[in-house]
Amino acid sequence: MAVDTGPLGIGGFSHICVGVSDMDRSLAFYRDALGMDVVFDVELEGPSMESVTGQSGAKGRMVGGLIGGAVVELLALGDEPTGTPGPRIGYTNMSFRCDDLDATYRQAVALGLRPRQEPVDIGGVRMFFVTDPDGTPIELIELPAGLTSSVELWRGPGSASA
Numbered sequence: 001m002a003v004d005t006g007p008l009g010i011g012g013f014s015h016i017c018v019g020v021s022d023m024d025r026s027l028a029f030y031r032d033a034l035g036m037d038v039v040f041d042v043e044l045e046g047p048s049m050e051s052v053t054g055q056s057g058a059k060g061r062m063v064g065g066l067i068g069g070a071v072v073e074l075l076a077l078g079d080e081p082t083g084t085p086g087p088r089i090g091y092t093n094m095s096f097r098c099d100d101l102d103a104t105y106r107q108a109v110a111l112g113l114r115p116r117q118e119p120v121d122i123g124g125v126r127m128f129f130v131t132d133p134d135g136t137p138i139e140l141i142e143l144p145a146g147l148t149s150s151v152e153l154w155r156g157p158g159s160a161s162a
Contacts, residue, residue: 015071101142
């Protein structure tokens with residue numbers, strides 16, 4: 001099978017993820033000061049979470065919402081181990097949606113982008129990470145059932161413009 005070595009097939013912007021040390025304090029700020037309309041609040045754990053963080057037994061909480069029409073996710077992973085790679089306090093990533101994650105993964109490998117892991121499923125979303133030349137994480141995702149936005153994922157089909 002021939003692998004496309006042109007630019008990755010980015011279908012659209014997904015979300016911004018911001019690592020936080022105290023979810024309740026941060027959520028109050030984002031909601032009260034910036035007007036975040038909370039869309040989801042989930043606990044994270046298990047093998048996929050361990051793969052993404054690179055930490056055995058990794059657990060966390062993720063709260064996402066709309067700010068100015070953009071999805072912003074707040075991610076709390078507990079204490080930050082010193083020198084451990086992966087998500088941490090202050091961690092941010094750009095996330096881009098693609099229509100075929102497996103093809104995008106093969107393409108990323110062919111381009112020498114060295115994905116951090118093979119595609120994994122977290123909360124119904126398939127994903128993997130690459131990094132830019134400075135080490136900034138970039139998440140590539142495929143939403144289930146032909147959905148085209150994170151809002152549709154959490155609020156249901158047809159809700160992207162709500």
